[in-house]
Amino acid sequence: MNAARLTGQVRVVGTGLLGTSIGLGLRALGLDVALANRSPAALRLAIDYGAGRAAAPGDDPSIIVVAVAPDSTAAIVAQELEAYPSALVTDVASVKGAILQELTDLGADVSRYLGSHPMAGRERGGAMSARADLFLGRPWVLTPHAGTTNEQFFALENLAVDLGGVPVRMTPEEHDRGVALISHAPQVVASLLAARLLGAAETVPSLAGQGLRDTTRIAASDPELWIQILGANAAPVAEVLRAFRDDLDGVIAALDDPEAPGAPTRLATALARGNEGVARIPGKHGRDERYATLVVQVADAPGELARLLTEIGEEGVNMEDLRLEHSPGAQVGFAEIAVLPEKSHQLAEALTARGWSLAEDRR
Amino acid sequence: MNAARLTGQVRVVGTGLLGTSIGLGLRALGLDVALANRSPAALRLAIDYGAGRAAAPGDDPSIIVVAVAPDSTAAIVAQELEAYPSALVTDVASVKGAILQELTDLGADVSRYLGSHPMAGRERGGAMSARADLFLGRPWVLTPHAGTTNEQFFALENLAVDLGGVPVRMTPEEHDRGVALISHAPQVVASLLAARLLGAAETVPSLAGQGLRDTTRIAASDPELWIQILGANAAPVAEVLRAFRDDLDGVIAALDDPEAPGAPTRLATALARGNEGVARIPGKHGRDERYATLVVQVADAPGELARLLTEIGEEGVNMEDLRLEHSPGAQVGFAEIAVLPEKSHQLAEALTARGWSLAEDRR
Numbered sequence: 001m002n003a004a005r006l007t008g009q010v011r012v013v014g015t016g017l018l019g020t021s022i023g024l025g026l027r028a029l030g031l032d033v034a035l036a037n038r039s040p041a042a043l044r045l046a047i048d049y050g051a052g053r054a055a056a057p058g059d060d061p062s063i064i065v066v067a068v069a070p071d072s073t074a075a076i077v078a079q080e081l082e083a084y085p086s087a088l089v090t091d092v093a094s095v096k097g098a099i100l101q102e103l104t105d106l107g108a109d110v111s112r113y114l115g116s117h118p119m120a121g122r123e124r125g126g127a128m129s130a131r132a133d134l135f136l137g138r139p140w141v142l143t144p145h146a147g148t149t150n151e152q153f154f155a156l157e158n159l160a161v162d163l164g165g166v167p168v169r170m171t172p173e174e175h176d177r178g179v180a181l182i183s184h185a186p187q188v189v190a191s192l193l194a195a196r197l198l199g200a201a202e203t204v205p206s207l208a209g210q211g212l213r214d215t216t217r218i219a220a221s222d223p224e225l226w227i228q229i230l231g232a233n234a235a236p237v238a239e240v241l242r243a244f245r246d247d248l249d250g251v252i253a254a255l256d257d258p259e260a261p262g263a264p265t266r267l268a269t270a271l272a273r274g275n276e277g278v279a280r281i282p283g284k285h286g287r288d289e290r291y292a293t294l295v296v297q298v299a300d301a302p303g304e305l306a307r308l309l310t311e312i313g314e315e316g317v318n319m320e321d322l323r324l325e326h327s328p329g330a331q332v333g334f335a336e337i338a339v340l341p342e343k344s345h346q347l348a349e350a351l352t353a354r355g356w357s358l359a360e361d362r363r
Numbered sequence: 364m365n366a367a368r369l370t371g372q373v374r375v376v377g378t379g380l381l382g383t384s385i386g387l388g389l390r391a392l393g394l395d396v397a398l399a400n401r402s403p404a405a406l407r408l409a410i411d412y413g414a415g416r417a418a419a420p421g422d423d424p425s426i427i428v429v430a431v432a433p434d435s436t437a438a439i440v441a442q443e444l445e446a447y448p449s450a451l452v453t454d455v456a457s458v459k460g461a462i463l464q465e466l467t468d469l470g471a472d473v474s475r476y477l478g479s480h481p482m483a484g485r486e487r488g489g490a491m492s493a494r495a496d497l498f499l500g501r502p503w504v505l506t507p508h509a510g511t512t513n514e515q516f517f518a519l520e521n522l523a524v525d526l527g528g529v530p531v532r533m534t535p536e537e538h539d540r541g542v543a544l545i546s547h548a549p550q551v552v553a554s555l556l557a558a559r560l561l562g563a564a565e566t567v568p569s570l571a572g573q574g575l576r577d578t579t580r581i582a583a584s585d586p587e588l589w590i591q592i593l594g595a596n597a598a599p600v601a602e603v604l605r606a607f608r609d610d611l612d613g614v615i616a617a618l619d620d621p622e623a624p625g626a627p628t629r630l631a632t633a634l635a636r637g638n639e640g641v642a643r644i645p646g647k648h649g650r651d652e653r654y655a656t657l658v659v660q661v662a663d664a665p666g667e668l669a670r671l672l673t674e675i676g677e678e679g680v681n682m683e684d685l686r687l688e689h690s691p692g693a694q695v696g697f698a699e700i701a702v703l704p705e706k707s708h709q710l711a712e713a714l715t716a717r718g719w720s721l722a723e724d725r726r
Contacts, residue, residue, distance in 0.1 A: 138572075168570070174564070179570070181559060182568065182571045186556060186574060186575050186578045186579075187634075188614055189552060189578065191636070191637025192614065194637040194639075196544060196603060196607055196640065197544065197545075198643070200541070205643040206531075207502050207541055208546075209545075211550070211581045212545050215580075216549075217574075218577065219640060219641040220637075227627055230621075231621045234618040234619070234621040240559060242615055243559060243562075244555055248551075248555055255600055255601035256597070256601055258594045258597040264594065267593055267594070270555060271550075271586035271589050274554025275582065275586065276561055277554075277556075279583075281557075281576060281579065306673040306675075310669040322685070324686070
């Protein structure tokens with residue numbers, strides 16, 4: 001096990017998904033993690049999970065991570081700054097400018113506050129869903145302000161790196177505009193699109209394919225959390241939505257008179273720009289780009305998949321990920337096997353020699 | 364193998380993804396399938412795939428399926444109606460009203476035309492992606508008009524059922540409004556949302572999580588196909604987009620003055636309606652609702668997953684689907700195993716007894 005870059009005690013306030021995951025990750029590195037939560041039951045759960053010990057009088061944390069709801073974050077950060085006058089305090093909320101502003105308004109000592117936002121989460125919240133590897137390979141945005149020292153920045157960067165995150169430096173304003181674009185505006189769009197289904201006849205939603213499911217999946221998010229986020233980042237989100245609305249008006253005008261000169265071009269441009277935009281998202285197909293994928297045809301018979309995996313093991317190749325594509329009732333399925341690119345050719349040859357049929361990549 | 368409900372010869376015109384998949388499915392039932400394609404190379408490929416034989420002079424199909432691009436569909440249907448004066452002709456295009464109208468304008472014998480739309484597809488088109496089970500469990504919309512007889516309707520219903528589809532009866536207008544809502548408007552929304560990324564700084568798209576990936580995935584669709592679809596279904600799509608735009612204006616107004624009385628309520632309502640809307644989509648989490656899921660913790664060691672699958676086989680339980688959730692570098696992964704609900708409890712107990720750790724359902 002690697003040693004931690006961080007030294008000293010870490011205090012985590014709030015033991016939901018993020019706080020508990022941070023505790024688990026730091027404990028795995030052998031660090032002393034003191035946990036606090038206003039709910040004793042939630043605190044006990046996180047301790048049981050192995051995320052740390054209960055905070056105690058006399059604790060002297062070097063870093064404090066506030067991982068509570070966005071609308072409580074500034075108040076708790078201010079309390080922590082006051083209670084621990086030598087600690088660096090950070091938070092993990094998904095808005096940054098509003099929290100810094102609120103701290104300034106509260107007269108808090110913001111010279112020891114450095115905001116951050118790990119871009120990691122799960123659909124399901126709570127300590128029960130926490131994982132030590134939640135942050136692995138995910139961006140962790142650090143938002144220094146004019147009063148942040150290099151030493152403070154490096155300390156928080158060490159925390160992010162210790163947890164497997166990839167530090168990204170942005171100003172609070174850059175962060176807020178960025179998440180408005182990649183997270184907050186998409187939430188609004190998905191919610192409004194899903195809401196359109198409410199007027200539909202009973203049979204219509206049952207016609208939905210994977211496209212609608214994907215496009216509206218995040219519409220199932222918790223409204224209470226999102227009112228806080230949207231309220232705290234209102235101006236940047238409104239700006240993105242206004243530009244989106246202007247584009248939408250252009251498409252509606254083209255659809256209102258699809259035979260008019262320029263109308264097909266306007267539709268084509270909107271669709272082509274969508275192609276270009278989605279191409280800017282790294283790993284956009286949800287596949288880990290570090291690996292090569294082999295697609296192996298597997299008969300729908302008991303033990304066939306186990307046999308395949310056993311034989312891959314016999315070839316000495318480590319399988320990094322596996323996905324099974326199988327239509328119920330079909331005679332064959334397809335196992336999509338992710339391996340290191342340099343092993344891909346060797347494994348393909350070995351499996352073919354052993355009688356397996358390899359298919360073209362099916363995505 | 365079940366006998367086909369259909370009898371007689373089936374002619375398939377167009378051997379892309381849908382036409383080839385239809386041929387494969389019908390051939391598997393032992394039916395005589397005659398294939399036609401204006402490209403001899405594409406035709407040969409579909410024949411090689413086993414989707415049928417080349418059409419020949421003297422063919423006497425009882426049903427003809429036209430599976431070509433939407434903007435060529437009406438012209439080809441009209442040709443087929445004329446060339447085969449006793450056949451029932453259908454198509455599989457994703458708009459229905461415009462095609463019926465165009466056929467009427469062309470003076471075609473629409474009494475033998477019955478439109479349909481199988482709600483199935485893959486991200487990748489072409490004969491290479493065809494599958495006999497493409498339509499399995501998917502809705503297949505049939506759109507009878509005033510001149511359609513029961514006999515014609517039942518014949519086409521038999522085709523859909525033979526291919527594993529679930530027939531759904533709608534008027535052409537109901538169909539077009541329905542797909543505007545569940546497919547065409549979402550395509551526009553996803554494209555416009557993805558296009559917003561074009562203005563962003565380099566680092567911003569790299570912060571994207573699964574939410575943005577899902578919301579914009581279909582923005583990667585083929586513009587050429589979608590210009591045809593949107594042009595042919597312009598009015599219903601514009602109607603959905605206009606209602607969406609009105610909702611969006613309400614959210615933008617609330618964000619422009621988030622402290623105003625009623626603004627938080629307006630945001631809350633938009634988000635809550637999104638919750639309700641997405642709940643109307645059956646199987647909305649992309650998981651097959653017919654199965655129960657067990658989540659088993661699997662150590663990241665060679666052969667562990669193979670051992671798990673072997674032991675599941677030894678318990679005599681058939682695994683219906685498998686997904687591996689595994690963060691690179693993590694010490695454990697999670698195998699999500701779909702089984703028949705009535706087997707779930709028994710398997711959970713058996714695996715626990717064999718020393719496996721079961722986790723709560725992680726989605």
